[in-house]
Amino acid sequence: MDPFVLALSRFNRQKFDECIEICTQMLDKNPYDQVISLIFTSQAAWLLKCRALTKKSWIDDLEIDEEGVADILMDENAINNAPRPGTSFSRPLSSAGQPGGISQMVRPMSNAGRPITGYQRPGTNRPVTGSSRGNLATALQGQRPGTNRPVTSGGRMIRLGTASMIQQGAQFIMADKLNAKNVAKKKHIAKAVVDYLIYVESNFRRALDIASEATSLVNYNDWWWKSRIGKCQFKMGIIKDAEKQFISSLKTQDMITTQIELAKIAIKQDQPLRAIEIYTNAMKKYPYETHLITGIARIHDLLNDPGKAVTFYKKILIFDNSSIESIAQLASYHFYTDQPEVALRFYRRLVQCGVQNTELWNNLGLCCFYASQYDMALSCFDRALSLSDDTNAADVWYNIGHVGIGIGDLGLAYQCFKIAVSLNPNHAEAFNNLGVLELRRGNIEQARNNYIQSSKIASYLFEPCFNASLLMLKKGEFQESYQMANSAIQIYPEHADSKELLKTLNQHFSVM
C-alpha cells in the first residue's frame, strides 16, 4: 500500500501520531524543500504532517483563554474605570434587590471575590476588585494548592504550545526562517502553516506576518485570513485591531466562531453589555446555537445575576440536553436557592452523563444531607474522598465538617476542620469554623487567632471579620471590634448583623 494513502487514512481516523510517523518516514526519503517543491508526494506528505501536528495539539481556544498575571495586573483595556454596577465585570451587581439573586450569606465566594458557580472555567478566576488587583504578591498567591493560581507569563496558550513542542522533539517548521511573502503565495500551504504556528508553536507573531501578507494577496476577500489575523492580534493583545479584523471578516462571511471571538473582545474590554448585544445579534441568525446562549448565560453569571443566567442555561438544555456546564450551573443555583432536592436531580443527571469526580460526589453528598437523606450523604462523601487528591480533599473534609455540625457531632466537625486545615493551610472557611468551635469550647484566645488567620487569608470573607468583631466586643476591645465590623461591612454591605453590631459600638462610643 502506498504509504501516503495509509497516512491519509490514519489522519481521517484521527490517529495523528501514526500519521505523523508515516509522513516523517516519507519525508526522510524525499526531503521537502519549502522553497522548491518538485516532487508532489513529498509536498503532500509535508502538508499532511503539518495538518496532523496541528490537529494533534488543537485546542478549542474559544473556551480556553486564561490571562497571565502580567495581563491581569497591567490591564488597560477597560475604558470606563468607574462604571455603573452591572455594566462591568469589575463591578458586578450586588445581590440585594436582585430578583433571583442569592444573598452573600448563603452563597460562598470564590477567591476571586465572585459567588462560586457550578462550573469551573478558565477566566472565571479573574480578580474583581480590591486587594488582589494591582498587587503581585496576592495575585500570584493561590488559594488551593495547584488550582486557581494564574500563570506567570502570557497565558495558558504558551505553556500548552511549549509542552507539545517538547514532546515533538525536533522542530518541524523553523518559524523564524520562514519568508512570510513566499509562504503566503502558496495559498493552501499557507493556511496549514498559519494554523500550525498558532496551535502548535503559539508563534502568533510569525502567523500574523504570513496571514497579513496572504490577506492582501486575495484582496481582503477571504474571511478565513481576516479571522486568523484577528485571532493572532487578539492573542498578542492588539485588541482594537483584532476587533476590526473580526468585523470585516463577518462582513465577508458570517461565522459563529467569529461572532464569539468578537464577543470575547468586548469581554476583554470589560464591556459585558456590548458582548451580550453581539451574542443577541448573532442569535437572530443562528437561534439554535448553544455556544451563543452559553456566552450570554456566562456573562450574566459573571455580573452576579444568576436569575437571568439560569433562564439561558435552561434554554441550552432544550437544544443540548447533556450540556454538562448547564446542568452543573442549574444544580448549584437550585442548591443555593434552598432547593437541595431539585439540585440532587441535576447532579444525578450529571452522574448519568458519566461525570465521575470528587466535586460531583461531594456536591451530591451535600444535597443529600440538606435533603435529610443522611445515610446517602455519608456514603457520597466516602466516594468523594476515595476519588480525591491533594487539591480537593480539604474541601471534602470541610463539607463533612459541616455535616458534623449539622448532626450535632461537634467532635467530628472539629476533627474534620482540623484535617481540612492540615491538607490546605490556606483554607480560610475551615479556620473560621474552627474558631467558632474553639469559642464553644471556651478557648477564647485560640478562637480569636483562628478568625484573624481566616480573614488574613481570605479578604473576601465577611464571616471571620464579623465573628472576630463580636468576640472582641464581648471582650471589651471596642476599637478592634469596630475595625473588624467595618471591614465586614465593606465586604458585604447589606449584612444586617454587622450593621447592628456597628450601631451598638457607636452607642458605646457615644456613652464614653
Add this chain to the structure above:
Amino acid sequence: MLVEAFDFQLGNPVHQGLSVIGKSFATTGGKVLIHSPYANQSIAAANQVQIAPAKNKEMRFLNTNKEIVAMSAGALNIAKDNEILFVGSRTNLLAYGNYSINLTLPDVENNCDIFDKEVSDGVNCLSFGTFPQIGAPLIVAGGNCSITGFDLQAEERFWTVTGDNATALEFLDWDEDGDDELLAGSEDFSIRIFKQEEMLQDINEQSKIQFIKKIHKCVFGYSLMNGTFGVYHGKKRLWRQKGKDKVTALVGVDFDIDGQYLLLIGYTSGVIEARKHRTGDLLHKTQVESGGHPVSNIFYYDFRMEGLPQVIAIDVEGNVKGLALTRNVKQFQAIENNGDELAVETKAIDDAFVDLNRQKLELMSKLESIKEKKDQKKAQPKGQQQQVSSHNLPPGRNDIRFSQLADPNSTTCIMTITINKPGWIIKSVILCNEALFEGESFAVYPQQSTNTVQIPLRSEKNQELQVDIKVLMGTGLNSSQFLIHHEPKYTFRKFSMFKYLGQDQKLLFQKPESQVMFVCERGVIQNIVDWTQQSFIMSEHGDLKKSLIQYNQQQIILKYIDARSFLPLIISAMMGGAGLQDFCSNFLKIGELESTCSFPSEIKKLGDLLALIEESNQLKTHFSANISENINNLKVQIVKAEASLMINDIESMKKNYAQVQQENGALIGEYLKRSNNHQNLISTLKELNAMIKNASNLRLGNAQKRIVAEAREAIKTNTSQKIATVFQRGTARV
C-alpha cells in the same frame, strides 16, 4: 449683562479646548472625566430635566489610553434620546490603532463602545450636525485636507476635501436657505463653506483658523491663531479685532441684548470678554478665577436645567464658573416702558454725539498744523518765499502714478510709485495690508531725494487684496513740509505674481504640458476678457491670446478659440490652475462647469503617492505587531522580576530588570519607527487630498461634487488609473 451664577472645581486639570458639555456630562481631556451632577438622582434617566442641582457631584474617569485630540457630543441615534460622547484620539506609545475616532462610551451609562473607527486622514476636530440631504445626524471629523462624516453604524456618509488641515468645523445656515451648511476652517488661512461636497465659498483670513462658532442663524464668530477674532454675517465681515492675549476659547451666544447677540472670548490670561456681535463693542469682562489660568473652554448650555442656558467657562486648572445672562436692568425697564423707539432714539443721539466729538478733534488738529505752517512762513525770507510758491502747488492726484510689474528674477512683484511734479520728492511711503506684510504695515524711507520708489511685494497666495497706501511728499529731504497723499483702496490684483510674456520672450520658456479645457457660451467671452484685465497686470488690451508666467515656473497660457468656443488654459501646475479656474468661474457667474484637463506630471506623481500609501499601510501593521510583542515580553519580565524579589532572589531580579530595560529600549525604537512611518503616511495622504481638492476646483456645481465622490470611491478601491481618469475627465463613468 453677565451675572455670576455658580462656580465649582473639577479638581483636575482640563486640557485646552478638550471639554464638551452634553445632556448629562461635561468632560475633560487626557483621561476623560465625566462630571454628572444629576447621575445619582436617577441613573437610568440622567437626561430628565426636572432635577434641581444636586449637592453630590459625581465624577468618573474614562480610560482611552490614547492622546485625545478632539471631543464632541450629540444625539447620533435619533431613535434614542441619550447623547453620545465622541472622542477623537491620536495614537500614543501603547495604543494600537493610528488616528482613530473612538466613539468611546457613547453610552456612558451602559459602558459600551458604539463604534471605534479608524480614520486614516486623522482627526483634528470633531463636530456634530445634520446635512439635510443625508437626513441622519453625522459626526464630522476634520483631518488632513479632508472632512469625513460618519453615521451611527460607523458608515462613512460624507467625505470631502479642504485645503490643508481642517482645524475648526461648525454647522450653520450660511446662505439662509433654511438648511445648514458646513463651515470648515483650515491651516491654509481659509474658511470654506460646504453645501454637501460642493464648496460654496472660500473666505481668506490672515492666519490659521482656530475656532468657528455659530452665533445666530448665519452670523458666526471666528478666531485665528495669531489672536485675531471677529464676526461674519454670511460673506460679510462685520468687524475684527486683535487682542494682546491669545484667544483660547470662543462661543457664540444667541441671547438678545439690545438687539445684538454676543460673542464670548476666553483668553490665556483667564479673562472672558463678551462682545456685541454687530460692532464688537465690549459689553462685559470677567475672569474664571482670580488665579488667571488660561481659559480652557466656554459653553453656552442649560447646565442647571432651568430652561435658560448659561455661559459656562472652564479654565485649565479645572475651575468652572457659570454665568447667567440677563438684560441690563435699566435698559430693560426703559424698553418696557417706552418701547423700542426710545432706545433707538437715545442710541441715535449717542452716536451723533460721538461723531461730532470726533469731527471736533480733527478740526482742531488741522487748525494747529495750519498755524504752525503760518509761523514757519513768517520766519522765511521774502525772496525765497516767492520762488517756493511757484512750484509749491501741491501735486494733484494725477501726478502720482502707481504701477506694478512682476519681476522674474526676484520672485516678487515690484510696485513703482512715481511723482510727476518737478521739485517734489517722495519722503516716505506707508503701505497697510494684513495679508501682504507681517505686522500689517510696511514703510519705506528713501535715502536720496527721489521721485520714484520701488517696493517689492510678495503674495504667497493668489488673492485680490486691498492695499492702503499713504505717500508722504515733500520738496526736499530735509524740508519739514510735507503733504500726504492717501490711496485707501489700491487693488493688488489677484494674479499680480504673473507676468505677461510677449511673443519674443515666449521662446525662453518651455510650453507647459498641462492644460485645462472647458466649453463656455459665446456670450461670456467678453466676461473673460474683462476678467483677465481685472486680475492680471497687462500692458496692453484687446487680444485674449495671452501668455503669462509666474516666477516659480508656473505658466499660464490663455487661449481663446473663437470658432468652437473652447477655452484652454495651459497651466503647468494644477495648483495654479485650480485657483485660476475657480476665480474665473466665480467671475463668470456660471453655476455649472465641466472641464477636461491634462496634467501629465501630476498624474505621474499620483501613482507614486498611491504606491507610498499602500506601502505605509502594510508597514503599519507590521510595526504595531512588533510593538505588542515587545509589550508582552516586557510585562512577563516585570512579573518575573517582581516574583524574584518576593523570594529574595536579588540576582535574578537584577537580571530580569536588565532585560526589562533592554526590552523597553527596543519598544521605544519600534515606536519611533512606527511614528515616522505614520508621519509619512499622513503627509502623503495630505498631498493626495490636496490633489483631489485642486481637481475638484477645476469644476463647478454638480461636476465638482461628483469628482470628489468618485475620487474617494477610487481611492477606497485603490485603483490609481481610475483616479487619474476622474481628474482628467471629471468622471470615471463612460
